[in-house]
Amino acid sequence: MGNFFFGLFAGAIGVAYIVYGRRQTKLVPVIAGILLCVYPYFLDSGLWLGVIGAALVAAPFVIDF
Numbered sequence: 013m014g015n016f017f018f019g020l021f022a023g024a025i026g027v028a029y030i031v032y033g034r035r036q037t038k039l040v041p042v043i044a045g046i047l048l049c050v051y052p053y054f055l056d057s058g059l060w061l062g063v064i065g066a067a068l069v070a071a072p073f074v075i076d077f
Contacts, residue, residue: 023048039077
């Protein structure tokens with residue numbers, strides 16, 4: 013049940029990144045947002061959900077082009 017809520021939270025942040033990236037015409041937030049919406053479907057481990065989710069949330073701040 014915890015993975016469900018984590019996926020729901022990651023999806024909400026992903027949608028926000030997609031909207032932000034489209035309005036600012038930046039590619040990195042859009043890609044990170046799409047990956048945040050999709051990746052919880054492929055992982056079962058809570059540890060990997062957290063690690064990959066944190067990396068995707070930080071990606072638009074680290075990668076800027």
